[in-house]
Amino acid sequence: MKDQSKMPLMEALQRMRHERLVPFDVPGHKHGKGNPQLTEFLGEKCLSVDVNSMKPLDNLCHPVSVIKEAEELAADAFGAAQSFFMVGGTTSAVQTMILSSVKSGDEIILPRNVHQSVINALVLCGAVPVYINPQMNKKLGIALGMSIDDVKRTIVMHPNAKAILVNNPTYYGICSDLKQITQIAHEKGLLVLVDEAHGTHFYFGKDMPVSAMAAGADMAAISMHKSGGSLTQSSLLLCGEKVNANYVRKIINLTQTTSGSYLLLSSLDISRRNLALWGEETFEKVKNFAQYAREEINAIGDYYAYSKELMNGDSVFDFDTTKLSVNTLDLGLAGIEVYDLLRDEYGIQIEFGDLGNILAYISVGDKNKNIERLISALSEIRRIYKKDNKNMLDTEYISPTVVISPQEAFYAEKTSLPLAECGGRVCTEFVMCYPPGIPILAPGERITQEIIAYIQYAKDKGCVVTGPESMDISRLNVWEGEENG
Template identity: 45%
Template structure:
């Protein structure tokens, strides 16, 4: 089928890549290029499971469909629209998740030996980016709520003190929001950093929706941060793994950013993922305000109902009287279950196994449920009913579990890159005290390192790992999956 340009020009203007991909998939083209399934002609099971439309849109770069490594037409137009939607100067499609966007963000700004200020509750992708770049992390602790057992966000004063102490910091890395929805005073932090000539890089994986409703916290781009990595798939509606890198270009070498993207990202970037970003952006611009208002109303309804359940409370900004929390993303229901005598891990499992309810995560004291643009009232009512049932079944437990959760201040002996390339050995966990760790260990989700390469193993860290193991936390990234041993640097 030949594309009718006049017919699709309006659609093209609204979603260039999404609509062009659809038109291209309907053209009568004989394919002698990749992918090898040739529109599923060679793999019928994929056609049966995914459908003919999806398979025909799984294409590789072609003269008509532009190339993400050097976008000039359709992809360029779509990325420009994405930048405009987010109030950025530039936007780039990233198809290997916000992990890839974070790697690109750091590699394009942080050179070997450059110091970067980082909160301890960062995602593991930041540590891995420093292994790649050779950057030198200076860790700061976010504020912490002991009664709730969660890390919050960093305070303006904490950033100020660190910049005063380390005059040669090149960049500050922020979370907007944290996994639990806590946002710092990002506008004032950006102003402070820029007054000192320091870049601001932001992990906005869970804030892709912020720019589209005024009742949500401010986005990194609107706060004038230099770069932000956003998971369009997490809260914006795109397909899983579809993310974006947003840039305010005043202090950033955009050409180096594109070069870094070409170094890190596949030359066969998925058109399905890129087109889903284009479609999600169009939806957010068109329907985002109303959809997010509905999500916020559902979240407030859920909070009201859940707070009436014995032993359970939804965390709110009013409960977090702390300098590290300027605002809260209300679409994230952080539900404290400590009063049930159960851990969040146990409630997570009960919801899934007994009630067919899947929440985002469980930790020692909490579960996290995300209310998104696709959530319905029926979904929320099922969650409320399940939590009420769990409460009634467990309130006979007289002993309420108390686990002392502490913030662990890492002692950095080696830069992550140096530690990564050192010779290593495995030793018994209990015998690793005062050794330099050679691997990352973390609970996933959220993927925040308990210890990372180059840090000293302490008794406190070992005890925390044992606590997580005893409570069936899902620990990952270590060589010994049973965690009886740990990888350390050879003396």
């Protein structure tokens, strides 16, 4: 084990700060002196370390000193053979996993309820998705994990597939049997890629679901800025022993900035140290907060804060108990409506609300009084705003029909049609509610009347629908190569 109390990158920045260098390099604000309004807003200490690469601070594109050491410490802390500091968010880590594993024409197996970054990567590289449509929990209206039987069947049907990608956990806390999926895939020669954006704490907490590296996966994308405490947009890419890390670095450098932010990089260094030294204690506190909130919310009535009781040994192999996921359908309110009420009427900002659920993200930064305030607000919302739940949409996922590949559709000749007239046509762009950023439609998929009704319902309920060129989602771009299906 390496000395996890060290913070080589942060320490190098501190040394630089004390050297009182005269800057004749970028950024042009020159340690904040050229932009006093920004310095006043963010603070002099922050601006003094918003610097460019220089020899004592190493270079993110080709690290040989302090960044290299910081990445090695992170790999050691997470049980990986190699880690990479990512400043383009977990989106860039996910895309690197895919771009380094498959190329044009290759098949990759993945659940359809992936984040948009996955399908964006397929647009870039031309790989062909083989979707496993997830099983559903109809009561909650959410997609579950990957069934082992579905994984086996899909691998047999697609013997030339090069990789499989797994969401672990999902936004709602659902975990697949990652260890068995990894074993099955490796026996058939497939690489195992894990979108572990919401699972940083799996590596440090006690009695957590298995982490990607512990399960033997080849690569994992980690959102350190979610449960790990680093700055927004800072993430890690972890690699197993059999991955060619030098090639992965080349792929990263295809798309990641050559001007990596030292604010983001140092936050990764500091947060890794905190997790390595105090992660177990930290996440025990988070689990206790979430469990207390679950019990109190369920006692209110009509809400359902779910947990390990959903486990079925397969598509819900495990559950992340740090997640405070709450179903709102029995209240007669969509999750997004509860989200808006909490924000607008009670001054509480939760992570997201969809058509049937909300997610309140619990972290070590929370306090008992904040948890109590959330519980009280939810109780009052039930008392004041509860209504009949007839005509509530009961699902958050519609299985799509893939007609052509994402890349072919994205770059195809297209025409713009009013949303209501798109039934039967093939979509050439994304449509999604954000968050969570899981596409309702992706390029190459058939637009059905059910999907059109879903999009309109989501708009009417107040979901933030993004993706199309038409900013008000009144029109969609469709493939000219096919008439109505």
